[in-house]
Amino acid sequence: MAKKSDKDYLKEKGFLSQRQDDYFSMRLHTAGGNVSSDYLRAVADAADSYGEGYAHITSRQGIEIPFVHLDNTEDASNNMNSSGIGPGASGKKIRAVVACQGNRVCKRGLIDCQDICEKIDEEYFAEPVPYKFKIAVTGCPASCLKVQENDFGIMGFVEPVFVGENCIMCRLCENACEMSAIKIENETLHLDMNKCVACGRCVEACRKDAMQIKDQGYTIFVGGKVGKRPRMGDELLRTGNEETVFDILEKTLDFYRVNALDGERLGDVIDRCGMGHFREKVE
Structure with a gap:
């Protein structure tokens, strides 16, 4: 590998400096936490x-191999490339997308998180941005992937509607609701949409079609981050259209690139420019 002494060049190739002189942790590209058995065997051999x-x-579903000596970085990189495994992203780039297994596996999953993750990864992984940009996809409002802590988060939702003439007051929906948004009193069902998080559990539990789907799709959060100055992401909108999700993502990245100052994450830009201004540009 050329420029062996250039740590910035090595970082571009996925090698992150360790505290030990001349040793690096080799970051590898993953998407959504899904890796094949061939991938794992190649990682084991390289380790x-x-x-x-x-x-x-890593905390973002990535894989790193520590203690790669400077003299071995070129061979290690070539070995990974020959196995079809590229370097992970660091620095001022769009980082690897994290995702849960979604409705492919999880019984509570409301969207195909892995499909969305794969599409985002193919289009945006390692693209340059003003500082860093993290994306997460989670299947339901349980938010196992903590989408509110990412610059751009996508969450599945199912909004219910109560159809009274079908209800037999069996209380299955009331028992299924973990947010106490459904209460049955005096043979009357009350659905409090201010408490409802649109998880769809009541619709799933109902056996008489009294709880039906009013709307379903994707909730988008923006501006989240952790670190020394954490910020919870703002709920931007809900949409039933996957194309809208990608349109909003593209416009969000455009907004970030145009308006960010040095060292600012998306949430910092939104706070400085105003949420109203951001909505105007992306919606």
């Missing part, structure tokens, strides 16, 4: 050959 026989699973 044995170039590291210390182990890999580190």
Whole structure:
């Protein structure tokens, strides 16, 4: 690998400096936490050959191989590339997308998180941005992937509607609701949409079609981050159209690139420019 002494160049290739001189942690590209058995075998072989026989699973579903010596970075990089595994992203780039298994696997999943993740990864992974940009996709309002802590978060939702003539007051929906948004009193069902988080559990529980789907799709959150100055993401909108999700993502990235100052995350830009201005540009 050319420019072996250039740590910025090595960082572009996925090698992150360790506290030990001349040692690097090799970050590998993943998307949505899904990796094949061939991928895992290649990682295991590389960890044995170039590291210390182990890999580190990062907080963002990534994989890193620590203790790769400077002299081995070129061979390690070539080895990964030959296995079809590229470097992970760091620095001022769009980071790897994180996602839960969604409705492909999880019984509570409301959207196909892995499909959305794969599309975003193909289009945007490692694209340059003013500082860093993190994207998460989660299948339901349980938010296992903490979409509110990312610059751009996508969450599945199902909004219910009560059809009274079908109801037999069996209380299945009331028991299924973890938010106490459904109460049955005096043979009357009350659905409090201010408490409802649109998880769809009541619709799933109902056996008489009294709880039906009014709307379903994707909730978009923007501006979240953790770190030294954490900020919870703002709920931007709900949409039933996947194309709208990608349109909003593209416009959000455009807004970020045009308006960000040095070192600002998207949430910082929104706070400085105003949520109203941001909505005007992206909606």
